[in-house]
Amino acid sequence: MPRIKDTDYLSISARVRAKENRLLTRERMERMIDARATEDAVKILVECGYQEMTSMTASALDEMLVKASGAIFDDLRFGLPNPAILDIFRIKNDYHNVKVLMKSEPMNTQPERLLMAGGRYPADALADAYRRDDLRNYSETFRKAVTEAKELLASSGDPQLSDFVLDRAYFAEMRVLAQATDSQFLIGYVRLCIDTANLRSCVRAARMGKGAEFLSQVLLPGGSVDEKSLATGKSGGIESAFRTGALSEAAALGATLAAPGGGSLTAFERMCDDAVMHYITTAKRIPFGEQPIVGYLYAREMEFTAIRTILSGRMAGLSAERIRERLREAYV
Numbered sequence: 001m002p003r004i005k006d007t008d009y010l011s012i013s014a015r016v017r018a019k020e021n022r023l024l025t026r027e028r029m030e031r032m033i034d035a036r037a038t039e040d041a042v043k044i045l046v047e048c049g050y051q052e053m054t055s056m057t058a059s060a061l062d063e064m065l066v067k068a069s070g071a072i073f074d075d076l077r078f079g080l081p082n083p084a085i086l087d088i089f090r091i092k093n094d095y096h097n098v099k100v101l102m103k104s105e106p107m108n109t110q111p112e113r114l115l116m117a118g119g120r121y122p123a124d125a126l127a128d129a130y131r132r133d134d135l136r137n138y139s140e141t142f143r144k145a146v147t148e149a150k151e152l153l154a155s156s157g158d159p160q161l162s163d164f165v166l167d168r169a170y171f172a173e174m175r176v177l178a179q180a181t182d183s184q185f186l187i188g189y190v191r192l193c194i195d196t197a198n199l200r201s202c203v204r205a206a207r208m209g210k211g212a213e214f215l216s217q218v219l220l221p222g223g224s225v226d227e228k229s230l231a232t233g234k235s236g237g238i239e240s241a242f243r244t245g246a247l248s249e250a251a252a253l254g255a256t257l258a259a260p261g262g263g264s265l266t267a268f269e270r271m272c273d274d275a276v277m278h279y280i281t282t283a284k285r286i287p288f289g290e291q292p293i294v295g296y297l298y299a300r301e302m303e304f305t306a307i308r309t310i311l312s313g314r315m316a317g318l319s320a321e322r323i324r325e326r327l328r329e330a331y332v
Helices: 006-022 026-034 038-047 058-076 084-107 123-131 140-156 159-181 184-207 212-218 227-232 248-257 266-285 290-315 320-326
Strands: none
Touching (some): 006 290, 026 290, 058 290, 084 123, 084 184, 248 266
16 A cells, blocks of 8 residues: 555645634633523534534433534545544544443443444444344454453443453554554554553542552553553652653642542543643644644544533533533644
């Protein structure tokens, strides 16, 4: 296969730059928070290309975001020189969906409302294959992880343990896909995502009083900080391990919150996500190539998080200040 060049992305980069004009900016977020009624907040989303919500309920919000997520991938797959870029963002929905399916079984609930569109595998086809226990047409990593996670859930009854297995497989697939693109920007993005996940795990484990044995199960390989050193404490502690990277500020705050009862993690979680956003926003300086595509995909992913934060907060009666505390930085 011929090597893909930056110039091969000229057309789709231009399309993505045009789409950025409709992204949910911080100013639009503020208007949603300050809107007199939730219905008025939703009207601002219509300006950004979202469909109207059928009702001001959690299920209607889920339905709107599921449709929007699927539409992004359907749109960008045309004219994209390297489809692996999309898959790096799509596989999150596959693993989300199988977690939903797995947890719905013992609870005897209907999972359809919570399934996400836009994965590599259509949600309804995945649900059918999962129930028939026939995942032979799915990636080997995905198939093996689902089998192991199901067995672990059945034997332990602990969904957290099965999640650990699926999360490890999810990040492993991300790493392989990023390396296959030969894009240093994408490889750096995935490495930072792994570091962020590991930092969060370290802080939460410390707050729960968990040690090296627990961390060895949850920490992920492939980050810039060696996961074995993190688990054993040889890295010198959370703050020391991440002091030279993009997560230095988040790690410093996390270290102060790591003791049991150390306070709310809201600011720490926000700082972790903002560190990834700071990395991604460097794509805005690059006129064409894979970087604008990656930037836009991540921007939309975080946009969905912002919409859920604002509208769910409003529906729950949270104050504007509480909602703002939970918002991450915007791409535009």
